[in-house]
Amino acid sequence: MLFIKILNIKCQKTLLLHKIKIVMESLIRVLMIDASTGYYKMTRFPIGKYYGPVDVGFHLASSQNALTIGTGVLAGSILPGSNRMLFTGFSPAWAGFYVSSMGGAGLVFDNLGINMISIVGQAKTPSILYLNRSHGEEINVEIHPIDVHAIWKSGRKGIYSLMDYTYSQFGRRFENDPRILATGPASFATDFGAIGSAPIKNGEITFVDTWAGRGGFGSKMFQQHGLAAIIYGGTYIDEDFRDRKVADTWFEDKYNKKLAAKDIEATTKYRFDENFETGGTFGVNYATMGGNTIAFNYKSIYWTENDRKELHKKFIVDHYLKQFNEETIKTKQYKNCGEPCVAVCKKMNNEFKKDYEPYQTMGPLSGIFDQRAAELLNHHADMLGFDAISVGGVLSWIMECVAEGLIKPSEVGIKQKPIFDIQNFNVVEDSMINAQIGIQLLDNIINLKYDMLNLQDGARILAHKIAYDRGRKIIDKFVFNAFRRKGWMVPNQYWVPGALSPMPIMGKYYMYYGKDFMEPRKLGRENAQRFVKELMIDNMGFCRFHRSWAEEMIPEFIGKIYGKKYEYQDSVKNIAAWINSRNSSIFWESERNIDFIHTFINKKFEEKSDVLELNYWHERFNINKHEAAFEYWYEIHKGIHESFKGIIC
Helix, strand or coil: CHHHHHHHHHHHHHHHHHHHHHHCCCEEEEEEEECCCCCEEEEEEEECCECCHHHHHHHHHHHHCCEEEECCCCCCCCCCCCCCEEEEEECCCCCCEEEEEECCCHHHHHHHCCCEEEEECCCCCCEEEEEEECCCCCCEEEEEECCHHHHHCCCCCHHHHHHHHHHHHHHHHCCCCCEEEECCCHHHHCCCECEEECCEECCEECCCCEEECCCCHHHHHHHHCCEEEEEEEECCCCCCCCCHHHHHHHHHHHHCCCHHHHHHHHCHHHHCECCCCECHHHHHHHHHCHHHCCCCCCHHHHCCHHHHHHHHHHHHHHHHHHHHHHHHHCCCCEECCCCCCCCCCEEEECCEEECHHHHHHCCHHHCCCCHHHHHHHHHHHHHHCECHHHHHHHHHHHHHHHHCCCCCHHHHCCCCCCCCCCCCCCCCHHHHHHHHHHHHHHHHHHHCCCHHHCCCCCHHHHHHHHHHHHCCCCHHHCCCEEECCCEEECCCCCCCHHHHCCCCCCCCCCCCCCCCCCCHHHHHHHHHHHHHHHHHHHCCCCCHHHHHHHHHHHHHHHHHHHCCHHHHHHHHHHHHHHHHCCCCEECCCCHHHHHHHHHHHHHHHHHCCCCHHHHHHHHHHHHCHHHHHHHHHHHHHHHHHHHCCCCCC
């Protein structure tokens, strides 16, 4: 009897999986749109040859220079974190293929009954792209010209005014709450404009901003395709995977836990970690940073460990983080990105959303350690539609140059020097001074009135132009990754060598960012492995906050639903190799990049000097840091490339 019962259970599972495979369509549906004519058509890509927005996007970028926007094939499913929206194409800032993503926006997109849109051509004037699908009918595609500059100057200003305008004009045409992707003035004036969005609930645009910032796809969408905003939604009901019992079975087989229990465990940091009595990227990162604190445009890397720890304790733990914990954590102002999710990672203080990296680059990196000051600057940057991490890195660089007299305040349209000296620094007053200076600089970047702030060709080109006239000290204070002739990217805000690695895509977590020392050849290999794992997630449109199970389970999902587990794993390695075959990383052009690595090695040597490889590099850098830096960089590069040796792409 027991044997028969087990057999019946197995048969039921087999039958259920068979039904799933029948229901899930084995095609990726991409709506191809020509913004210059309004012409559109549906193209279908077979699952097996392609799997998601990254490999489809890479194909369409390579063949058509398209901007591709969409979701993974599991969007709308029961699986948490599966509704991330991916943006792919050739980045105007990075100057190579890039992948950016936005939380939650894929849930509404799934109501269109497609997986992606791919945009080519350019609208004659700045326009809004309207996409609506009602009750299974054909998608309604419209392109509407607008006076975007007037809209940006109205109401809430910038990107927020454009969202308000777009919703007022088209929102009533949707039966369900739509979603809006919008650009701001930064997409007109620079190469690193972001695409912003916010969930709409019961006809109201919420304050929970979500962003595709990295890579400058707002600039691409606006400058190359003439689209200032996209509004989309519909009522199409797709046959998504929604069987929780089946999902629970998969998770119990792997973890001896149901899906919900495993996901709650995986997202602890982003919700609330009782070990640190805080939560979210802002809370946990700042609570644990200690002597790894980065401040005043990376000048803190030259300080002693005790001085960095004192800064962390006095300015961050006892003030910046304390404010956050009292205002956000204790009041439980937790929101999600637009999809139901236990992580509730969007940590709010009324209308202000607090994430680590924006509040780091336009926080301590820019000499700001007070929430009121950081809120003003971050909100202004968001309103203007900047990639927040990149613009914070640019601001801190310009501010240091002005503070040290390399650039006159009048040359960048400000009246006083920033306060960039830790001695006698007033955490409230001086933070506000620096924030107000930052706001003035942002406005002057947008106004295009000052040559010293002309970022139309990017910050790297600007740094070279100023340095040509003023000397290398200008560019030597700017920390950035360089790619091809003009590509650039402010690195992720961690004092680790991985953040400055010569990877084919930087500015995301496509690299190893552990704090331990690792010999550079091995670091390159670890970078490549991390690259593959992150692509595994991105190509399915999953949020990386769920990565502790998603990296393992996504191939299982593809195996159970489509019968292509190993094929998917191979395809991810292939797409990683394809992207890396175009790796045109440039050796560090800034002295501070070199010092970033040098001081890291010195710090690790002080902590633990009995590691043979660490001793070697400590000695090499102290003898000749420039020669050592090139050798170190090149060893990382070798490790990356040898990881993809033998992969057919």
